[in-house]
Amino acid sequence: MPDEVDRHVVAAAIVAQAEGIVTFNLKDFPEDVLATWNLRAIHPDSFITDLTELDIPVVHDAVRRQRASSCRKPFHACVP
Numbered sequence: 001m002p003d004e005v006d007r008h009v010v011a012a013a014i015v016a017q018a019e020g021i022v023t024f025n026l027k028d029f030p031e032d033v034l035a036t037w038n039l040r041a042i043h044p045d046s047f048i049t050d051l052t053e054l055d056i057p058v059v060h061d062a063v064r065r066q067r068a069s070s071c072r073k074p075f076h077a078c079v080p
Contacts, residue, residue: 003028
């Protein structure tokens with residue numbers, strides 16, 4: 001890995017048998033290095049876009065549930 005502090009992220013993905021790592025930091029997860037472990041780095045925007053193309057009602061429901069759960073936490077301002 002170009003940045004050794006990211007090695008634990010790759011190790012966790014390998015142990016979890018993940019297909020990818022969702023990160024804004026694509027430059028520190030080169031395709032050729034990740035391919036060694038059949039992994040790929042995915043930008044969060046691309047990840048969400050891919051999910052919505054698969055099943056947008058499920059994604060909307062998950063977002064609604066996440067927002068509702070954060071609005072119930074103490075000291076958290078929930079904006080409608």
